[in-house]
Amino acid sequence: MSPASTPDRILAAAHAIFDAEGADAVSMRRVAAEVGLSAMAIYRHFPNREALLARLSDDSFEEAARTWTDHAGQGTPRQRLLAMLGSYLDYALAHPHLFDHAFGLPREDARRFPEDFRARRSPTLNPIADAIVEGMSHGAFRKADEWDLAMDLWAHAHGLIALYRAGRFSYDEKRFRAFYLASTGRLIDAFAT
Structure with missing residues (x-):
């Protein structure tokens, strides 16, 4: 089984946060930290929080x-x-x-x-x-x-x-x-x- 792609890992982390705590708890910085990315690196995959939430x-x-x-x-x-x-x-x-x-x-x-x-x-x-x-x-x-x-x-x-x-x-x-x-x-x- 191949490792999950970075966007998939971002989505999984955002999904877990969202599922447990709601939309307000999902921040780009928090999701990036969960995945092990820098706060700016997440923006290579999702242009903003709204795009991540829409996905x-x-x-x-x-x-x-x-x-x-x-x-x-x-x-x-x-x-x-x-x-x-x-x-x-x-x-x-x-x-x-x-x-x-x-x-x-x-x-x-x-x-x-x-x-x-x-x-x-x-x-x-x-x-x-x-x-x-x-x-x-x-x-x-x-x-x-x-x-x-x-x-x-x-x-x-x-x-x-x-x-x-x-x-x-x-x-x-x-x-x-x-x-x-x-x-x-x-x-x-x-x-x-």
Whole structure:
């Protein structure tokens, strides 16, 4: 196995700091020290902190998308939607700081609904829309705009996660997970035939 490249080592160190302490803890100087670089050497690989944080967000989207895509073709469209939304919850709870940065904070480069999503620029929402289209083509879901339905599901899931993380549920994680999956299932069933 070859050693990790310097940019990969920088990303791994930044990811670990971000995951543990949040975006505010990620400084170019601190990441450089973690990797064993001089404070100025890190700038050869990332022009500034914003570029490093943007890359971490992009990597977060890609990680979530890979997990969601792993569910493609497995089970019914309803089962796939529940599995993908379950993965979304897993990611949010395992990586709360990265989740907030990727999905919950204003960013200049954030995708906008509907145009960016309809142009299939969202690696995370594309598999949701695809499962909805498949469900409609098999007669399991009523005919509707797949992107509107995908956004309905995502907004519902995201809202439940945000409420849970804000302490608005008295449930422990296991009980919240059961509620979350049942609730998203009810929403999916609302557009079933």
